[in-house]
Amino acid sequence: MQQKAFEIEGHRGCRGLMPENTILAFKKALDLGVETLELDVCITKDQQVVVSHEPYINALFSTHPNGLAVTKKEEKSLNLYHMTYEEISRYDTGLRGNRFFPEQQKLATNKPLLNEMLAFCEGYIQQKGLNLVHYNIEIKSEEKEYGISQPESIEVFAHLVYQTIIQYIPFERVIIQSFDFNVLRFWHQQIQIKQYDRCTLSALVEREGIEPSLQKLGFIPDVFSPYFKQLTKGKVAMCHQKGMKVIPWTVNETSDMLAMKNIGTDGLITDYPDRALKLWK
Template structure:
């Protein structure tokens, strides 16, 4: 089972920064989950929101900034003074730093400004073919379908929150056509759904876990990965990672 650090160890450091990613690696997470978007000059940066306001000292849409302008922003002070000066990293920098150390679960954001992000991310990942483990995911089924068509050798995941705690066989088969994993909101998960996904050839991740008891319960239910802000909360073989 994978322990997947949500935007890095974001319970302890500012999300989607090198500080959070380094901490996730120190905590022996198996993967780092992160979000990517394109800048005005078509560079791939790691940031969740379509605006920079919440996680930096700037204001405006990511798509309206060049990479140089984005990297002039402070992406750490909002979390705490100890992280003053943290920058918005590029996906390339993250890959260079971690691709032989830890896997990446890369979320393509579905904002309308992100046309062509599938091609850009796939081309970059192709330059790091000796990575430990990279998976590309999105809430946008069409985006993942597009990515799979372009880069069939790179594992993919779809993110979903099923309304009634169940996914039909047809839905699971549809997902299996273009994804290896299905990443489901943990509150919607149950043993039957996990077993059904496994029967249809899909592995199951659970997002986003913030409590130790929840992680233990999901682990007992047979999930294949837990996405958490606190990677040290996930017990493996009876011990903390």
């Protein structure tokens, strides 16, 4: 698939409109015409790859199987890495809505497995005759959580994700992103030694500068993906000089979307892909 000039990525599908990281959100994003579906993955007790931003059941929008709301006090104890997918799937993640996203529809849904999500999206694209999309898959990993809410080993985490993806889509349509540079370094090494198929690697950063991030990472990634408020025209130009695309997160206001385009970014990640697509498509 030929990448368009300015890439619109639907954050967690389209969190502003549908329950995040759910089949409903990805279906809506496809219907809107997004080019890239952004999502997050964690690992379950039974070594399955589940689509979830947190490695636990989030109290903000989740409901117990008995219909009671998950509380803030108990959410961290509902650790996905200590739960089977069968247990996780019984928690609803859409009926309560999300108070930070008033446009989000309140619908019964749950956390899907990555293989279910990929199978659904690829089938839906074929059924509807839609353009093929890219998948920007964030590996939710933190050093302090190794062996606690995720596998002890980065290698195990990466292999589980890789083996799932390769069954459904070619890696030319895959972006792997992470704030954990250990993940990106490992993935880069596996590509270099031809153990993994080539894909796009994206370095997620919050407030770190370009040079410190690259020094820490140890190689030049395909994409530099910072918090949008940290970007300037000069920083974007510096990234381009180094051969990196710039895709900031998470840009939700139309004025900020226009500002990102004006300083030369290559696209953006947004909870409201409908707003971005109205500007440029």
